[in-house]
Every structure is written in C-alpha cells, then in structure tokens.
Amino acid sequence: MKLERQVTSFVDDPNLPCEAALKKMYKLLEKVENSVYALLRTRDMAVSRYREFGIPTTWLLDSGVVGKIKLSSVQLARKYMKRVASELDTVSGPEKEPNREFLVLQGVRFAFPCSSVCWRL
Structure with missing residues (x-):
C-alpha cells in the first residue's frame, strides 16, 4: 500500500530536465514490477494456506x-507519456529527428512493462 501511495502521489516536476524526470519514473516502475512479481509468488503459495x-x-x-x-x-x-509528449513538442528541426525517435522509443519501452504488470496479475 505504501508503494501504491508513492506511485499515485508522484508528481512530475516540469522544472526537472526530461532525462532526470524519466529516470525517476522508470525507477519507480522497477519498484512496482519487483513488488508485483513478489506479491504474485506470495499470492500463489499463500492463498490456499x-x-x-x-x-x-x-x-x-x-x-x-x-x-x-x-x-x-x-x-x-x-x-x-505526457512528459515524453511535451518534450517532443519542444524538440523540432531535422537535426533533432534522432532525439525525437529516441524519445518515442523510450515511451514505448516504458509503456510495455506497465502493460505487462497489468496483464500478469
């Protein structure tokens, strides 16, 4: 429950550089993943007992x-994804195209584990 509160109360600071903010959110997702998988193992073994x-x-x-x-x-x-989208709005021009692609890729890489957490439970 503490982790759930920590995730729901997370506020993205727009003053924080994009890379740092995304890292912060990713670390939080890793905590969620680890907790969920541990809970799944516990749930499977403990429910019958x-x-x-x-x-x-x-x-x-x-x-x-x-x-x-x-x-x-x-x-x-x-x-x-909101943070990625807002960053994509600020990145423009042909020289910035690799950065845009990288941001989109990061968004997909983040969203996939989130969906994985939801569907495994």
Whole structure:
C-alpha cells in the first residue's frame, strides 16, 4: 500500500530536465514490477494456506491491493507519456529527428512493462 501511495502521489516536476524526470519514473516502475512479481509468488503459495486458516484473501485479489497497484502503474505510464509528449513538442528541426525517435522509443519501452504488470496479475 505504501508503494501504491508513492506511485499515485508522484508528481512530475516540469522544472526537472526530461532525462532526470524519466529516470525517476522508470525507477519507480522497477519498484512496482519487483513488488508485483513478489506479491504474485506470495499470492500463489499463500492463498490456499490462508483460506485453510480462515485468513481473508481478498486483499490479494485484483480487486484489492493488486488492483490498486495496477491502476497506479497505468497512471505512472500516463505521466511518463505526457512528459515524453511535451518534450517532443519542444524538440523540432531535422537535426533533432534522432532525439525525437529516441524519445518515442523510450515511451514505448516504458509503456510495455506497465502493460505487462497489468496483464500478469
């Protein structure tokens, strides 16, 4: 829940250089990925044992904490893509074309793990 709050409360500082802001968001996504995969391993092993002892398992389902993490990763992807789009607006001219392509590629590389997190849960 702490990680979910950290992701949902993340604010992109427009004064921060683009590269630094994108790195910050990517590090946050890595934290989300690691936590989600750890939670998946735990969920698979623990659900049957929890039910056996009468411990609630709804927080492990997609409607609980896992669902909130999914939503927060999508919100983070949206912020990332907004930052990339705003940077693309400022980069213009034929000499800047490689930079534009690189930014688009970074956006796709970021969005793919976000979608992966959502679909694996």
